[in-house]
Amino acid sequence: MKRNTEFAVSLLLLLEQVEDAEGLARHQLKELVGQSKHASSLASEELWDALDYHLRLLESAGFVTITPSPEGMAHDDVELTWDGHDYLDVNRPSESFNLNVKWPS
Known part of the structure; x- marks a missing residue:
């Protein structure tokens, strides 16, 4: 599989928007990426x-x-690190980069 930088950055941007201190479960991230x-x-x-x-x-x-979950891989928690935040601070996409996802309420 080839690395897709835009896809990777979109994952970082989604994780940056998470308000839960534990991040997102992998299946939740998949739903948003979907x-x-x-x-x-x-x-x-x-x-x-x-x-x-x-x-x-x-x-x-x-x-x-x-962070692995005892419930299985789909429930692993994924969260942005300090370095991830720093990467976005330096490499933030332009305003035209839009994820177009609907966050659950």
Whole structure:
């Protein structure tokens, strides 16, 4: 699989908007990504694969932490790290970059 920087940045931006101190469960992140333009050409399984791959890359770069859940991988908590915030501070996309997702109320 190839790295997609725009996809990775969109994950960081979604995590930045989370108000819960524990981050988002992986399945919640998948649902939000599923609403974005990145999911339009991907089947559900392909979306899981792309999400997992990019989360591993972001974790290895130190931009996110993933806390395993006893309920299974889909419930792992994903949150932005200090380095992830710093990356976005320096590399924030232009105003035209829009995620177009609907946050649950």
